[in-house]
Amino acid sequence: MSNTFLATAVTGLGTALVIVLPFSFGQEPLWTFKLFSGTIGEYPYASVNAFNFYSLLGANYAADSATLFVFSYHTWGMIFIVMITAYA
Known part of the structure; x- marks a missing residue:
C-alpha cells in the first residue's frame, strides 16, 4: 500500500x-x-425532483417497481450503480 x-x-x-x-x-x-x-x-420512486436520466424520461414520481423496457426502474438503478462502481 x-x-x-x-x-x-x-x-x-x-x-x-x-x-x-x-x-x-x-x-x-x-x-x-x-x-x-x-x-x-x-422513497419508492424512480426519481424525486432530481435532474437525472429518469426525470428526462418522465419518470419523476414513477414507482420504482414500474417497468422500463425489460427491467424495473429499481433494477436499472442497481445495474448502473454496479457498473459505475466497477468502472471506478
Whole structure:
C-alpha cells in the first residue's frame, strides 16, 4: 500500500469525522449507518425532483417497481450503480 493511498484514506476519514462530529452528540455510535439505511427505503420512486436520466424520461414520481423496457426502474438503478462502481 502506497503512502499516497494511506494519506488519502486518513484525510478522508478525518474530514468525515470533522463533518459528522457536531451532529453526533447524544447519538449512538453507528447512527449515521441507520440514518442512511432508513433514508434508502423512504422513497419508492424512480426519481424525486432530481435532474437525472429518469426525470428526462418522465419518470419523476414513477414507482420504482414500474417497468422500463425489460427491467424495473429499481433494477436499472442497481445495474448502473454496479457498473459505475466497477468502472471506478
